[in-house]
Amino acid sequence: MKKKIIALAITAAMLAVAAIGMTVAYLTSTDQKVNTFTVGNVDITLNETFIQNSKLVPGKNIEKIVNVTNNKEAAYVRLHIAFPADTFYYGETDGVQEYNNLVHFNQRYASLVPGEWNWCKTAAGVGGEHPGYPGNGTNYNTYTTSIDGKDYRVFVVTYMTVLGAGDTTETDAMYNVYLDKYADSEDGVNYTAPVVDYRTAAMTADLSNYKIHIIAEGVQAEGFSDAYTALNTAFGTPGSTGYVSPFNK
Helix, strand or coil, X not given: CCCEEEEEEEEEEEEEECCCCCCCEEEXXXXXXXXXXXXXXXXXXXEEEECCCEEECCCCCEEEEEEEEECCCCEEEEEEEEEEHHHEEEEEECCEEEEEECEEEECCHHHHCCCCEECXXXXXXXXXXXXXXXXXXXXXXXXXXEECCEEEEEEEEEECCCECCCCECCCCCEEEEEECCCCEECCCCEEEXXXXXXXXXXXXXXXXXXXXXXEEEEEECCXXXXXXXXXXXXXXXXXXXXXXXXXXX
């Protein structure tokens, strides 16, 4: 039996609306390790840099830096980053990829080069200089699940290089989030982003209690040739038949 560990660390990004009729909100966060399962000597830590009580306004970037540290034996790691499904849509209609967001996140190009973070369904990614960047639509390694009774869109991000003992990922998986620059609200709770060149359908969501959940998974590197094989063997292939999300274990 392969030795493995799942380190569960949930970060809750809470949007508290400041006042009715204003497109201003406050983003706060708590970081809590809720459960750890250890077989062998693998131990990982989910790290987050986050500015408490930042004002969230349309188009303004809010720092949210996420990476992983490996504390013991060499391991492969990945993240599950979950956003409320009513603010994220990646899909395909009649062969055309669609990309609709009310809330956005950013990665740095340096984090998407070979050997760094891969947001795609396969280890090969999309090829080229930044193989880890899937573009829009169906290339993302993503699935939906329910967390505390609410539907979430989960993005699975895999670190492609073996993480040695005491090492932290060379780059961050993501570095900020922001409310769509066109978003507006009449009641300070329900925000709507209209149709624009990059959004094919209007989106409306209640942002009064907006939460982002993150889980880190790690498995020993020994005995595996690559990160995808190791992590999918240890924890299952996200979105496959019978797959159980770590948020639901």
